[in-house]
Amino acid sequence: MERRKFGKKLFTLVISTTVFGGLLKKANAQTKDYDPSKHYYGMGIQTNKCIGCGRCVEACKDENNVPREPFFFRTWVERYTIKKDGEVTVQNVDSRITTQRENIFEKEILRSFFVPKLCNQCDNPPCVQVCPVGATFKTEDGIIIVDEERCIGCRYCIQACPYGARYIHPEKQTADKCTFCYHRITKELLPACVEVCPSQARIFGDLRSGASPLGRFKRLFKLHVLKPFLNTEPKVSYSDLDGEVR
Amino acid sequence: MIQPLHQTLYELLKQVTGFIYPNEIEVHWGILVVVYPYLTGLVAGAFILASLVKVFNVKEVQSVYRLSLLTALAFLIIAPLPLLLHLGHPERSFEIFLNPNFTSAMAMFGFVYAWYLMVVLLLEIWFTYRKDIILWSKNERFLMRWIHKIISLFSTDVSEKSVVFDKKMVKAITIIGIPSAFLLHGYVGFIFGSIKANPWWSSVLMPIVFLFSAIVSGIALVILIYMIVTPSRGQKIDMACLDKMASFLFYAVIIDFSLELLDFIHRLYESEESIKILSDLVMNKLFISLGIIQVLLGMLLPLGVMVAIKLFRFDAELRKLLYFVSAILIQLGIFATRWNVVVGGQMFSKSFRGLTAYKMELTGFEGIFMALLLLVLPFIVLAILVKILPPWEPAPVSDLEAVSD
Numbered sequence: 001m002e003r004r005k006f007g008k009k010l011f012t013l014v015i016s017t018t019v020f021g022g023l024l025k026k027a028n029a030q031t032k033d034y035d036p037s038k039h040y041y042g043m044g045i046q047t048n049k050c051i052g053c054g055r056c057v058e059a060c061k062d063e064n065n066v067p068r069e070p071f072f073f074r075t076w077v078e079r080y081t082i083k084k085d086g087e088v089t090v091q092n093v094d095s096r097i098t099t100q101r102e103n104i105f106e107k108e109i110l111r112s113f114f115v116p117k118l119c120n121q122c123d124n125p126p127c128v129q130v131c132p133v134g135a136t137f138k139t140e141d142g143i144i145i146v147d148e149e150r151c152i153g154c155r156y157c158i159q160a161c162p163y164g165a166r167y168i169h170p171e172k173q174t175a176d177k178c179t180f181c182y183h184r185i186t187k188e189l190l191p192a193c194v195e196v197c198p199s200q201a202r203i204f205g206d207l208r209s210g211a212s213p214l215g216r217f218k219r220l221f222k223l224h225v226l227k228p229f230l231n232t233e234p235k236v237s238y239s240d241l242d243g244e245v246r
Numbered sequence: 247m248i249q250p251l252h253q254t255l256y257e258l259l260k261q262v263t264g265f266i267y268p269n270e271i272e273v274h275w276g277i278l279v280v281v282y283p284y285l286t287g288l289v290a291g292a293f294i295l296a297s298l299v300k301v302f303n304v305k306e307v308q309s310v311y312r313l314s315l316l317t318a319l320a321f322l323i324i325a326p327l328p329l330l331l332h333l334g335h336p337e338r339s340f341e342i343f344l345n346p347n348f349t350s351a352m353a354m355f356g357f358v359y360a361w362y363l364m365v366v367l368l369l370e371i372w373f374t375y376r377k378d379i380i381l382w383s384k385n386e387r388f389l390m391r392w393i394h395k396i397i398s399l400f401s402t403d404v405s406e407k408s409v410v411f412d413k414k415m416v417k418a419i420t421i422i423g424i425p426s427a428f429l430l431h432g433y434v435g436f437i438f439g440s441i442k443a444n445p446w447w448s449s450v451l452m453p454i455v456f457l458f459s460a461i462v463s464g465i466a467l468v469i470l471i472y473m474i475v476t477p478s479r480g481q482k483i484d485m486a487c488l489d490k491m492a493s494f495l496f497y498a499v500i501i502d503f504s505l506e507l508l509d510f511i512h513r514l515y516e517s518e519e520s521i522k523i524l525s526d527l528v529m530n531k532l533f534i535s536l537g538i539i540q541v542l543l544g545m546l547l548p549l550g551v552m553v554a555i556k557l558f559r560f561d562a563e564l565r566k567l568l569y570f571v572s573a574i575l576i577q578l579g580i581f582a583t584r585w586n587v588v589v590g591g592q593m594f595s596k597s598f599r600g601l602t603a604y605k606m607e608l609t610g611f612e613g614i615f616m617a618l619l620l621l622v623l624p625f626i627v628l629a630i631l632v633k634i635l636p637p638w639e640p641a642p643v644s645d646l647e648a649v650s651d
Contacts, residue, residue: 071255
């Protein structure tokens with residue numbers, strides 16, 4: 001009995017080590033072979049699928065060392081409640097920073113939904129335009145990244161971002177924002193928020209590939225982006241986006 | 247460092263109304279970024295006043311020409327300090343000069359500043375003072391003699407030909423200088439006016455409004471300095487000069503007021519998506535600083551006083567008092583203008599659904615004391631400059647010892 005149990009455990013260990021080691025090796029190899037010119041990333045958000053659990057926010061904070069306090073977010077989720085009289089209440093699902101705390105009775109509600117937000121990785125990014133030292137830039141594969149070794153902390157990019165997607169990292173004193181988990185996607189892993197989403201409301205992928213979940217998303221739904229009139233050309237698109245969402 | 251920020255933000259959270267994006271609780275540009283455009287505005291305004299004398303040959307204001315130039319220089323030397331102190335990494339600030347991003351209005355700072363300081367102000371002052379410095383250094387003691395010799399770059403030529411050349415150069419530099427002063431402050435306005443994400447800032451009028459408010463504040467400042475310094479030197483205030491300066495001030499205030507009124511009416515009439523939140527902003531957050539201080543005390547009241555001076559024949563003493571009070575009110579008003587632009591533009595959420603709050607610290611880099619220090623520093627620099635380069639005209643050599651004592 002003991003021997004059998006030991007044998008079983010040993011078997012599990014060997015298999016898991018081999019698989020895990022293999023994966024790790026593969027991941028490293030892919031970083032080395034990674035060719036940014038072959039990719040152009042984007043994200044689709046199927047608004048109706050979001051259940052407002054906030055796991056994406058938690059996963060993002062863990063994955064990217066975002067400060068725990070509720071004033072610094074690379075991604076967050078908004079809850080919209082539209083009453084029958086047309087009044088709109090918006091709250092953050094992080095209850096620590098909910099400012100509109102009124103109780104809305106079910107009978108009064110016309111419709112209600114969640115909207116995940118993150119950096120739109122604009123194709124025409126105002127933050128990159130205004131950075132005085134070029135510390136924030138667009139990579140070949142379309143991601144907007146901040147070089148924290150170069151950022152002088154002037155906060156101009158934060159003023160220029162129409163979506164509130166940037167913050168100053170309180171310890172580094174440099175601008176910080178969503179990178180689509182660049183350290184993961186270059187290893188063919190999904191961004192942390194996409195990986196943990198229980199309802200698959202977030203779809204990540206290459207904007208140029210047709211045969212992919214993102215390609216399918218783009219074929220199946222009518223899409224919209226946030227604040228299109230500002231001509232920032234977001235690469236995050238939303239399906240079923242309500243007109244009240246800004 | 248991190249602990250106090252949280253506490254402040256948690257406190258501010260209680261004052262937030264409506265919905266704001268979660269990263270918007272922190273107001274990123276505080277009092278130091280208010281001080282910065284205020285100081286550069288004074289530079290541009292003082293310089294433009296000086297230029298009016300040279301270009302349009304306004305005889306009455308000749309006696310404050312040099313004082314205006316030195317004022318512009320003193321404020322220009324201090325102007326970048328608040329920006330530097332407000333950076334998260336001031337030690338990397340040189341990157342703006344070495345690695346400028348040419349699409350960034352802020353990166354152009356290095357060039358505009360260097361151009362204005364080196365090419366315009368320093369050159370104009372040098373050519374203006376060159377002959378005097380050489381003459382002064384001849385009968386001075388060791389220290390001042392060497393200071394003046396170094397400042398004159400060891401030039402010794404006081405021949406008529408060289409003086410004529412000096413005058414020509416001053417005229418040429420002034421002609422380049424006026425557009426440069428426009429550029430200096432226009433570009434500060436552009437930094438705000440070009441941010442399409444922010445409807446409070448995003449306006450094509452912003453650089454022009456900044457420019458005229460700069461001229462207003464600069465002239466008012468020179469009036470104040472002139473009215474304080476002249477009696478303290480035991481001299482009489484030249485009323486012709488003062489009246490003329492006040493007259494310039496009057497017209498500048500009218501243009502400034504018209505532009506701001508136009509901006510206001512235009513926004514109200516177009517009534518875009520942001521109009522509701524901007525109305526909330528003005529009525530709740532900016533009522534005192536905009537309605538009372540900027541418009542009522544800083545603009546309409548001085549304007550009324552100056553109209554009264556033009557209409558009725560007040561005697562010199564009363565005019566002096568009224569000019570002095572008006573100039574102080576105008577300074578207050580223009581500082582409030584900068585505040586309303588910089589801080590006001592961050593008091594509402596870009597979701598247009600809520601208002602946030604700003605709490606000014608007393609101490610620390612972003613505190614009131616630091617702001618006051620930065621507002622006092624230019625005057626200290628000016629006092630030193632006046633000691634080295636006495637701006638009183640005419641400056642005959644015989645008067646020199648009395649002045650330097």
